[in-house]
Amino acid sequence: MKSKFITFLLIVIIISMPFISPSSESRLETWSKILLCPVCQGETIYDSPSEYADDMKSILKEQIDNGLTDSEINAFWVERYGERIITNPINNNIEILIVPLSVVLIFISIFIRKLYVEK
Amino acid sequence: MIYNTGIIFSWISFSLLIFLFFNKKNLYTEILVRVNLFIQVFLFCLLEVGLFLNDFSLSYVANYSAESTPPLYKFASLWGSLDGSILLWNLCLSLFMYFYLKLYKDPSSNIDIKIFTLIMIFFVGYTVFSSSPFAGCIELATIGCSASTILPFAELVTSNIGRGPNPLLQNHPLMAIHPPMLYIGYVGMTMPFVAATSRLYSRKDKSNSWIEVAEKTTYIPWLFLTIGITLGAAWSYEVLGWGGYWAWDPVENVSFIPWLLATAFLHSAKIQKTQNTLLNWNYILVGLMFLSTLFGTFITRSGVLISVHAFSNGNIGTYLLFGMLIFGLIFIAIGSKNIEYFSKSKKIDNWFGKSGFFVFNNIFLFSSALVIFIGTIFPLIYETLYSRQITVGRAYYDILVGPLLLILLGLMIFSVKLSIRNLNIQKWFNENVILINIALIVTIFTLFLLNNSYILIITASFSFLLIFTTVSNFYKSFRLTKGSSSYWTGQIAHLGIGIFALGIILNVSQSFSTEIELNSFQEFNFNNDTYFVYNTIEESLPEKNVLKLPISNSNQTKYTSLNIFKNSSQQAISSPAVFRSIINDIYITVKFINEDSYKLIVRNNYGVLIMWIGLLITSLSFFPRLRKNEV
Numbered sequence: 001m002k003s004k005f006i007t008f009l010l011i012v013i014i015i016s017m018p019f020i021s022p023s024s025e026s027r028l029e030t031w032s033k034i035l036l037c038p039v040c041q042g043e044t045i046y047d048s049p050s051e052y053a054d055d056m057k058s059i060l061k062e063q064i065d066n067g068l069t070d071s072e073i074n075a076f077w078v079e080r081y082g083e084r085i086i087t088n089p090i091n092n093n094i095e096i097l098i099v100p101l102s103v104v105l106i107f108i109s110i111f112i113r114k115l116y117v118e119k
Numbered sequence: 120m121i122y123n124t125g126i127i128f129s130w131i132s133f134s135l136l137i138f139l140f141f142n143k144k145n146l147y148t149e150i151l152v153r154v155n156l157f158i159q160v161f162l163f164c165l166l167e168v169g170l171f172l173n174d175f176s177l178s179y180v181a182n183y184s185a186e187s188t189p190p191l192y193k194f195a196s197l198w199g200s201l202d203g204s205i206l207l208w209n210l211c212l213s214l215f216m217y218f219y220l221k222l223y224k225d226p227s228s229n230i231d232i233k234i235f236t237l238i239m240i241f242f243v244g245y246t247v248f249s250s251s252p253f254a255g256c257i258e259l260a261t262i263g264c265s266a267s268t269i270l271p272f273a274e275l276v277t278s279n280i281g282r283g284p285n286p287l288l289q290n291h292p293l294m295a296i297h298p299p300m301l302y303i304g305y306v307g308m309t310m311p312f313v314a315a316t317s318r319l320y321s322r323k324d325k326s327n328s329w330i331e332v333a334e335k336t337t338y339i340p341w342l343f344l345t346i347g348i349t350l351g352a353a354w355s356y357e358v359l360g361w362g363g364y365w366a367w368d369p370v371e372n373v374s375f376i377p378w379l380l381a382t383a384f385l386h387s388a389k390i391q392k393t394q395n396t397l398l399n400w401n402y403i404l405v406g407l408m409f410l411s412t413l414f415g416t417f418i419t420r421s422g423v424l425i426s427v428h429a430f431s432n433g434n435i436g437t438y439l440l441f442g443m444l445i446f447g448l449i450f451i452a453i454g455s456k457n458i459e460y461f462s463k464s465k466k467i468d469n470w471f472g473k474s475g476f477f478v479f480n481n482i483f484l485f486s487s488a489l490v491i492f493i494g495t496i497f498p499l500i501y502e503t504l505y506s507r508q509i510t511v512g513r514a515y516y517d518i519l520v521g522p523l524l525l526i527l528l529g530l531m532i533f534s535v536k537l538s539i540r541n542l543n544i545q546k547w548f549n550e551n552v553i554l555i556n557i558a559l560i561v562t563i564f565t566l567f568l569l570n571n572s573y574i575l576i577i578t579a580s581f582s583f584l585l586i587f588t589t590v591s592n593f594y595k596s597f598r599l600t601k602g603s604s605s606y607w608t609g610q611i612a613h614l615g616i617g618i619f620a621l622g623i624i625l626n627v628s629q630s631f632s633t634e635i636e637l638n639s640f641q642e643f644n645f646n647n648d649t650y651f652v653y654n655t656i657e658e659s660l661p662e663k664n665v666l667k668l669p670i671s672n673s674n675q676t677k678y679t680s681l682n683i684f685k686n687s688s689q690q691a692i693s694s695p696a697v698f699r700s701i702i703n704d705i706y707i708t709v710k711f712i713n714e715d716s717y718k719l720i721v722r723n724n725y726g727v728l729i730m731w732i733g734l735l736i737t738s739l740s741f742f743p744r745l746r747k748n749e750v
Binding site: 003013014033034043048051082084085086100103107111 | 514580
């Protein structure tokens with residue numbers, strides 16, 4: 001009983017931890033992890049050491065300092081480079097979430113039906 | 120000389136395989152398989168000789184090697200590009216064919232060797248008919264060779280200098296081991312495919328022998344695939360200088376898909392062996408494992424996707440698709456022949472017992488493979504449909520694959536003691552409450568001052584609990600040699616994965632980086648340590664110029680360098696200086712050098728060493744199998 005109480009207490013502490021020391025990622029970091037470096041092979045501008053990525057980062061920094069919203073930043077880059085600049089396609093193409101999720105769900109339901117229901 | 124011999128022996132190998140395929144007498148089978156292995160070893164050595172003698176009349180040598188290439192990378196150039204790597208592929212395939220014949224051959228029929236031979240014919244056929252590494256150069260380019268012939272006895276021209284391997288491939292010795300390991304893993308997936316299809320083709324008895332052989336033959340390729348992927352990640356971290364190890368690059372994805380499928384199969388095969396269920400599912404997995412390796416090669420080598428790994432465009436794309444079609448049809452035909460047998464598969468009734476957990480494991484592993492597959496080909500489909508390009512990057516995989524892998528991590532905690540009966544969660548909790556408490560306390564202490572998020576906390580708690588339950592299980596029952604060897608293989612692998620998961624979540628959530636500009640003989644502070652930068656040292660090697668920049672902290676001096684390869688149009692490669700410790704690495708790369716002022720990227724990468732240790736432990740999971748000679 002005592003040990004169960006301890007478990008309960010520990011879980012409470014653990015749940016509160018993100019409030020004590022929350023994760024801190026700046027918007028610049030978030031966005032530079034999303035934008036693709038167009039001259040590199042599949043790297044984001046966060047990862048790429050190229051000068052091109054550097055220039056993009058400084059434009060991005062300016063945009064964030066000027067307080068542009070996420071959709072404005074998104075529109076700016078997509079207009080200039082096309083959709084492939086955004087490595088997080090979930091922002092623009094919601095079907096990319098729907099397609100795999102539905103395929104996976106169909107797979108799971110068939111699997112379980114085969115194994116379980118069809119007696 | 121090498122050109123003629125190579126092409127003629129490729130033809131001999133090809134005709135020998137054709138003969139083996141149509142041969143009716145068992146008598147010759149073993150001899151032919153041996154001779155075939157011998158020829159493949161010979162061809163491998165022959166191309167190595169060509170590389171070391173700098174025989175630039177061979178188009179492959181002229182294009183992918185140079186006189187100045189250091190010996191190790193000359194050796195590795197053999198698999199540095201498409202044609203040569205198919206040669207290595209053939210060598211692996213014939214080695215596996217020989218071992219299969221020795222260890223796992225179905226004594227009652229010859230059909231397995233026939234299927235194996237057919238696959239071998241397919242790959243040797245490529246070097247014979249389409250593009251051979253022994254092709255002779257008939258037209259010179261400015262550097263290297265621009266046109267070649269695969270017919271013997273042609274008039275050849277010899278270029279004076281070779282182009283040298285891709286700079287990325289000659290920057291670290293890991294490049295010499297990573298591809299062969301992966302290839303052994305990839306090619307090895309042929310064995311379970313052959314075992315399953317052949318035994319089901321000629322199934323006279325009603326036994327489950329096919330699943331036993333398929334399971335045994337999957338473990339070895341699985342192991343090599345694990346090692347190969349690990350080495351690839353390590354190479355990426357040590358060489359590419361971007362501070363990461365996994366980019367969800369299409370080619371990384373397609374090596375991960377067979378791994379996930381093989382892992383799923385290794386688990387579900389166990390269930391079939393003990394409870395005679397999941398028959399059709401296992402058959403599907405075996406087929407998909409093999410086809411996914413072909414698909415992987417297709418993605419890597421056909422140039423349909425942009426990636427660090429896509430070195431060459433050739434006509435191999437269509438050829439491989441054709442192969443996938445043929446082997447897929449064989450697979451489906453044999454499967455449909457056994458439809459009656461598959462329908463005898465038992466239903467599962469204990470969803471919270473061993474079989475239930477294994478089914479969940481399969482569902483999540485397979486779903487991950489599916490999601491990764493869709494993410495990899497989605498840009499292709501999208502471009503075909505809408506003529507616009509999109510990129511599927513990290514965010515997609517983080518959102519979709521991350522949770523699936525986290526659930527798998529949670530499931531592994533229960534793997535220590537799973538009985539066939541349904542699990543009583545209350546009882547399980549009571550038995551493990553002390554370990555749970557310890558795991559929670561350790562999690563709290565580890566994460567207390569870090570950037571916290573729920574995904575980090577849940578992953579860390581699961582990992583610690585998994586590590587503690589597995590270790591205490593080792594302590595309690597390993598010496599008593601309870602449990603089968605495959606059980607202990609699993610336990611070691613799980614322990615490794617637990618440690619790995621801890622490392623990766625620390626890395627993903629805690630790492631940060633900054634850029635620093637400074638001059639020679641200046642110092643900078645980073646993460647409570649002072650680093651001193653000296654002046655650059657220039658080194659001129661035959662194949663490259665190296666600009667080295669020594670950096671030292673209070674304990675040691677490391678070099679970060681810019682490598683500029685001669686004969687190459689690629690940009691300079693930046694090698695990192697890594698100050699390692701168990702918790703975090705300080706990873707410094709030089710971005711550019713201007714007179715004596717530098718711009719450095721300094722990263723604090725958490726958990727990388729923990730990850731390598733975890734993966735090393737997973738790779739060592741073969742030890743229990745050695746104990747009882749079950750490999």
